[in-house]
Amino acid sequence: MPARPSNFVMLVRSILRRCPNCGGRNIFATYTELRESCPRCGLRLHRGESDYFIGAYLLNLVAVELLFALLLGIVIVVTYPDTPWVFLQWGGVALMAVGAVLCYPFAKSIWLAADLIFRPMTEEELAWHRTGGAADRELPHL
C-alpha cells in the first residue's frame, strides 16, 4: 500500500474535488453526487455507510453560515451608518440558497478528507472497498 498522503495533501485534493486518498479525478457523477467509488483507487466514497452524507450537510451548513456572517459584518462596517438593511435581508436569503448549492459538492469531498484524517483507512479496508464492499463481509473499520 502506498504511503498515506499528508493531511494537508488530502485537504487540498478535496478542495479540488479530487479523491483525497489518491488524487484521482472524476469522483463526482454529477455536480453534487459522488460516484459509488473512486475510479482510480477503488475507495468507496461513502465509506460503506448509509448516513455518510449527514456530515457533509453539517459541514455545508456551517460553511455557508460563516460566509454569510463574514459578508454581513463587512457590509455593515463598510456602509455604517447607512447600512442597506433591505438589501442585506434579501441578499442574505439569496446568498444562503445559492451558497448552499455551490458549496455542497466541496463539503462532500472535504468531509471525506476529514474522515480519512480522523479515521485513517487501513489496507484491509481498502481491499474491502475494492471488492465493492461485499455484503457478506462487514466493513473492517467498524
Ligand SMILES: [Zn+2]
Ligand atoms: Zn482514489
